[in-house]
Structure formats: structure tokens, C-alpha cells
Amino acid sequence: MSDPALTYELFKTDAITHARLGRVTTRHGVFDTPAFMPVGTQGTIKGQLPSLIAETGAQCILANTYHLMLRPGEKVVAELGDLHRFMAWPGPILTDSGGFQVFSLGDINKISDDGVTFKSHVDGAMVHLTPARSMQVQNDLGADIIMAFDECPDPTKPREYQLQAVDRTLRWAELCIESHARKRDQTLFGIVQGGVDLELRSHCAMRLIELDFPGYAVGGLAVGEGFDAMKTVLAHTTPLLPKDKPRYLMGVGFPRDIVEAVSHGIDMFDCVMPTRNGRNAYAFTRDGAIRIRNARFTRDTGPIEEDCDCYACRTFTRGAIRHYFFAGEMLGPVLVSLHNTRFYQRLMADIRTAIAGGTFDEFRRNDLRARLGPAVHAKDETDRD
């Protein structure tokens, strides 16, 4: 069944891998896939002006339901003209359901079949989040793509708990479909859970597909299960999902993870890594991450990354940016976050070009960025300031 608020076009599937080239059209414009969505947790991509984010090539951005419902409140955002006006982002926006943040950030009081009761990190008030409430909040926020309210359980919990959590996620998925009040404007994605249990993943995926969501996410990965387990789950789960609908891997990740996931047929990604690392003076480069605070950059007249075309690299020396970090000036975090955001968008653009040109398998085996995982950080960490 076609969705009134979203169209997915699949232009090409790679001959060797499962990588897909496509495009998603929403009521606020299009984004090319595979796509990386910068994260604007509290309604702003930290330290970045929307005009500069658009200049990095980002076409769709993400905001967090959990944070915005607590502050300033979804009704305030709605009164200010919805999330597009609020964030000054006229293009496509996706909101998550709040589920992941409740389970990872909230001081949880109680999980029941009804929903979750948690303590607000803003003012300590008790908040009750249910599938219906998540839908109402996301309807008020007004993003183009909204996510079903799911349970993302601790992967170390026993199988019985995982099974119970998946069943809850499935019941909640149905309730979300029922509660979603803006189907003509906003597209609801289902979320496949099941941890590292492939049987559970199959069960969850199959049942969600029966519910005929216009798009599917793979949730519950990049939560500590490790790269190999993530690969196994993606190789198993992604092929189960309908080919004519977009597939979104939530909260991932390092360039290595993205390239791997694209090879299994994932179309959409989001992660705080470009901005979080940027604020901590870690800059992504093709050869690995560098720590701009490092003493070796004190007199470095080069840009953060040679050949990068971002505003930071076109405009500032490594030496000046290092100084801004030491002097406690906002410009340091702003510039490195901007560079990292552009780094991710270039990666996605190059992935799309490789798929289009039939060279994605070569890209995945040979491009230096396909190796950038957590180790690249540890390496530089040992350098002295």
C-alpha cells in the first residue's frame, strides 16, 4: 500500500553486495539514500547553524522526542510552528519515538505492557510514556518520519526477557499505527528488535511486515554487542525487509559500520558521533581520527583535513582551532563538529557514487574510511597534549 506522505524509489541494487541507491520523497523535500542524518537532540544540531548543516550536504536531520517532550514540550514546539519552523530546517526531519532515550537516559520507575514510567532528567517529574503518547508527541512535533514506540532492552538480559520485550514492541507497534493521527503528513516506521537472537529478529520482522509499515528500522544495535554481532544481525535481518521500502539502522555509527550496513542494504543512518566527537576535539579524517588538542598541531598551518571542502577546512588552520579549544572558545567545537558533519556527508555521497558506478564492493574493500572504527580514536588518545 502506498504511503500518502512518503515515497521510496529504488534506483539500483549493487550486483555484488546488497547496497541500494535510492531516494526518499517527503512533504518537506527529498533525500538521497544511503543517507546520514545529523542529530539535533534538543532541536539544534549542537553548535551548528542550519544554513551550514545544509551546506554540508545533509538533506534530512533527526530530533529526539524524549528531549523535546520534556523541554520545551511538544505543545510549545507546535505553537511555534512545528519542528521545521522551530529548528529552522525546511527539509525532511525524522523524530525517534523516545523509547531508546527512556531506556538509556531515564531513571525508569516501571515498565509495563502499557508503557514506561520514568523520572524526567530536566525537573525530576514522573512522566508516563506509552505508544499513544509517543505518537501524540510526534504528531505535535510534526516531523516527516516518525518512529514506533519500542522497547530496546539491555542485550545482556536473558532470552525470556528479550522475547517478552519483542512481544511488547510488536503490541506497541499496532497501538502506534492506531494512534497515529497525521497519516497524510507523517510516515510511521516500524522498528525490528530482538537483540542478537536471529530467531527473535525474524519473528519481529515478519510480524511487523504483516502490519505493512511504509518503512522499517533495525533497532537495538550499536548498544555494545560488538561489530561482528552487528554484522551477523544485519546480514540476517535486512534481507527479510521489503525491498520497496526504506530501511533505517538506528544510532549507527562509525564510518566502518555505515559502509558495512550499506552493503547489507541499509538506506538510512543517524549518529551523534560527528558532533559529539567534534565537541571533544576529535576530527575525522580519511586516515583516522585526529585529536586537534594535540601539541603537534600548535603551529600547523594546514586545514583539519587536506582536500576537505568544508567551511572549517577552507577557513581555519589546525593551529588556530587547537587554540580555540585551549582558550575555551566555542569556535573550536563549532568548527570540528562542522568538519565531521561534512566528513560524514562526503562519505555518504561517495558511497552513493560508488553504488551508481558499480564500484561499491571495491569501495568497501579499499576505501580507507571503511576501516574507521573505534580503534582510530584509541590510537591518537595516547599522544600528549
Place this chain on the structure above:
Amino acid sequence: MSDPALTYELFKTDAITHARLGRVTTRHGVFDTPAFMPVGTQGTIKGQLPSLIAETGAQCILANTYHLMLRPGEKVVAELGDLHRFMAWPGPILTDSGGFQVFSLGDINKISDDGVTFKSHVDGAMVHLTPARSMQVQNDLGADIIMAFDECPDPTKPREYQLQAVDRTLRWAELCIESHARKRDQTLFGIVQGGVDLELRSHCAMRLIELDFPGYAVGGLAVGEGFDAMKTVLAHTTPLLPKDKPRYLMGVGFPRDIVEAVSHGIDMFDCVMPTRNGRNAYAFTRDGAIRIRNARFTRDTGPIEEDCDCYACRTFTRGAIRHYFFAGEMLGPVLVSLHNTRFYQRLMADIRTAIAGGTFDEFRRNDLRARLGPAVHAKDETDRD
């Protein structure tokens, strides 16, 4: 004698007041006067990208010798390609001498006829600053306009001390001229001190004029003497200065102070107020300052200031900006600082237009901005969040 690195053109003097319309040409471009220079204390205008500062209409910016000599060090800035490259500001830059900061921020160990010994606020090291050292630092930094090293004494000190400080300032001015090693690239301004003692101001001005500086500053104002005292000193001192050279009132101030000083013939201003107030959520508007954190802006869909053309006002609602402050997001300080910077540049542009059109006296008497002094802040402070 004409200066190899700076030209001042006086286009018009107001028929009623002493306001002057002019233009300063440096080796890095021109700025129209009366001009307001945003302050980039540590080599960055706090939270602002240079491209956006240029968009506000600012043509010349300021950086602080005291801060940059301590961190990252003037030699590092020089190795990174001088202050223009370091700050990514290709246009005119002015550096102060470090004197004011030493006296206001430094933990002073000793003032002598030779110079000042103080404790660095960065690492606690003892630093000796002399006229020759200030010149060497400013020569290394490479700004277009550099300032003589002066003593800016506490205005409450007795007359004998003020006299001694002025004599020191005059001796140091000669030493600065002797030490200045880049006369072809950088223009050295002398600074008239003397506190609120008009006789001392005359003495200092006359002696500096004999030294034939290419430009003159009035220092030691806006340090707590009050608006009326400032007016009196300006009315006395400014007419003593040569008409064919630019005049700079250091560290001033509120819009009211600027309009007043322009009427006495001042051409250049700098102040941290637009950015400092912006970081604290105070936004300048024609009708007075508003505190964006105020609860009345929670659902306000308007811009910071109606009819303002700055990026912040074109792009974001007051409600969203208020949220960013409460959520601790950088974007709040960034946007209000940007607005305030544009507010000051519009004020200067309107002042120049009024002088050009022969309506400056009317402007000064009727424009709402000519009343914006410290009181506008106190008013809003009483509102509740």
C-alpha cells in the same frame, strides 16, 4: 606627515554637532567611520563565524594583545600566518596594547617607569610587559592598527597619581614609536589618558600631538566615571585632536554612549557588549534590551527584533532561541550575539546615513537607540523567567 599604512578621509563634518563622516583605508581594506569594531578577545568573536560577522556589516574587528600573547603566544600566531589568517578575517584588524587588560585583569606585581610585571591568568607565570614588548607582540600579531602601551589608572586614585600615570603614558608613547618595527604595514595610534581631569587630558593630548601619531584614541573612559563625566571629557578632549586623523574611543559602549561620542567627533568604537550580552540572553532592540530567557517569550513566534535583517531574526523564533538557552545549547548565545552584532552595525550605518544626510542632530535627539544605556537592562531584569 602621511602614514604609509593608513589613510583617513574626512568626507563631511556635521553642521550642528561635531559628528564626522569618513573612511579609513588600511593595507587590508577599508572601513567607514563612525565604525564599531566587534571584539575578538582571544582571536575569535565569541561563538561567531567570521563569514557571519562580515555579513553584519562589520568591516574592522579587534583582538586583544594581552590574551593572545599569553595564549597561544604571538610567535605562534605569527607562524600561523599573522592575525588575519589566524582569525580568518582578511579585512582590517586593530589590536590594543595589552595595557588595559594588564591593569584590569592581571594580578599586578609591580608598576614601574619601565613597565608592568603581572601574573598570567593562564598559567600563573610572571610576565613583564613594557612599551617595547607590547610593540614587538603587536608587530608579530600583525594587525593593521596597533595601540601605544599606556597606563589606564583607577579613576579614584589621587591627582598626583593620575599625573604620574599620564607622564608615564607619554614617555611610553615615545618608546612605542621608537620600538614599532613595522611602520610600513601597521599604524600606531597614541592614547590620550588623564581620567576626568580636563587639564591633564589637555596636557596628554597636546604632548601626543607633538609626537605626530597617525591616529588618536581616548582611553580611560567607560571605567566607572559615569555618563556625564564621559560627556564632559569627550567635549573637552575630542576637539583638541587633529581633524585629519581618526579618533577612537576605546571600550565604549552602550548605543547612547556611541551616539553621544559621535556627536563630539569620535570615529571608532569597540566594545564586548553585543557578544557578552548576547551570551547572557540579552538582546538589543530599538525599544530597549529584552531578556530572551523571559517566560513571556516561550510561545513567541516573532523574531528577536521586528524588522531586523540578521540571520537570527530571519531564521529563528524567540521561542526557539529561549529554549536553546534553557537547554544549554550553544545556538542560543550564538544567535543573540549575532543579532546584537548586527544591531550595532545597523546603528553605525544609520549614524553614517544621518551624518551624510545632514540629519544627525535630529537622529541623536529622536532615535530611540540614542537612549539605550544601562537602565534598559535593569528594567527587564525584574521580569521573571
